[in-house]
Amino acid sequence: MTTHHLDTPFSNKTIKQLQAGDIVFFSGTLFGLRDLTQIYMFDQNNKPPVSLEGMPCIHTAPSLRKVGDKWEKICIGTTTSTRMERFTPELIGEYGVKAIIGKGGLYEGSLEAMKKYGAVYLAIVGGSAALETDQIEEVEDVYWEHLHPEALYKFRVKDFGPLTVAMDSHGNNLYDDVKEETRKRLPKIYHQLGISE
DSSP states (O other): OOOOESSSSSOHHHHHHOOOOOOOOEEEEEEOOOOHIIIIIIITTOOOOOOOOTOEEEEOOOOOEEEETTTEEOOOOOOOOGGGGGHHHHHHHHOOOOOOEEEOOHHHHHHHHHHHHHHHHHHOTTTOOHHHHHEEEEEEEEEEEETTTEEEEEEHHHHHHHHEEEEOOTSOBHHHHHHHHHHHHHHHHHHTTOOOO
């Protein structure tokens, strides 16, 4: 396990260096999006008004308030990623996103896109919204404001993490590893509990 301190945008070389189980902190730009954002992008054919090439995207619907022309953070947490599986391969392949940040992982289609185009899934610990909010220095822009709180957000972050590389560009998937280890241990656990499989 290696700890990486990175800056955005992420290069292909950087992504290839990341291995499942590694820890990542990064500084720079982070884009926030969620279900409705991607429905607007992919189902309703609206291209983002800003480049996502080489960037990380976090699954979030942040609590923000607008004061004049500026958006101020209140609480910015992370949501479960699996609902957004159908959008992820295209997000990576068409728009060049290099890292997806969320909870719970993604499925095989996304893993294949990560292998093909060079991207990773970075898992964040559930319940860490206070830390995330503190590590986001500024809400730099909000695109498609009419979708708020599921607009497209541009954040500036400092030492954002720790994030675990849960799915890497080499096809490794920590979620599958955990499932396999659980499957191996179940017979012994059943036996100890006096339960037949």
